[in-house]
Amino acid sequence: MRPYSQILDRLRAVGLRPTRQRMALARLLFDNGPRHVTAENLHAEAMTEGVRVSLATVYNTLHQFTEAGLLREITVDAARSYFDTNIAEHHHFYHEKSGLLEDIAGEDVVVSDVPPAPPGTAIQRIDVVIRLTEEA
Amino acid sequence: MRPYSQILDRLRAVGLRPTRQRMALARLLFDNGPRHVTAENLHAEAMTEGVRVSLATVYNTLHQFTEAGLLREITVDAARSYFDTNIAEHHHFYHEKSGLLEDIAGEDVVVSDVPPAPPGTAIQRIDVVIRLTEEA
């Protein structure tokens, strides 16, 4: 597992106190390769791992990490928010049926002919979601 | 305004009884060019126009129209669902601040190099959302 100090420094670097809860969630999030989590989802995992954290704190933490640029929030389903530990530019496959979200490498989808942003606005981000169904 | 019978036929064509509420909502939706509405939004408009409809019926109707292929549901914000009267292939600008959704003509965004759908699945739809912020 990634050394304790690396996570600690990462939190300090973005100005977040390295509390027990944040350290534990950061490990779950960043020590297992790229992943997509929901709050509910991460909370359940924490419980299983024996980490005591309230659901409210999980929500707060996910949002703080997102604001700090450690996570990216993905909106594909009105029913729940997903958070992606992969903050590099890339897009997603979304399995509507199972709710599973899957990364597509950044180079593997090219968006071109993008019109200019309307006056007074700037493009913040382009999200491409490829929605999947079970095979026909 | 579009003749009454045209809306009537359109509803019948998809197997929905042309009730007073559905007729009125269909007019609001389809007689004013392409538009994006939320349930709340459409309900308020109906009230203003003097059409008595409950919010529950607006939700039901929007979903029925979507299933019937008269509308397309757009997910850009976890907080609310948008419905688009433009069912042709096209993408969207989304003003995060105001919640305004704007169509981009279908030809005006080209997505290429799309990887094949994972085994056992088929691509149902590709959604491109260009998120905007106020000018920097």
Place this chain on the structure above:
DNA sequence: ATAGCTGCAAATGCTTTGCAAGGCC
């Protein structure tokens, strides 16, 4: 010491549902 965090429980906001009354065919 003190500003920042956490947990709980209550509150919120959108959306859905149960069921009795009403409307279309």
Place this chain on the structure above:
DNA sequence: GGCCTTGCAAAGCATTTGCAGCTAT
């Protein structure tokens, strides 16, 4: 008449918030 629809109010869910107690610095 019979089945589909509607409306209301209540229920549901994911998420947020208020606030008292705890903790990192």
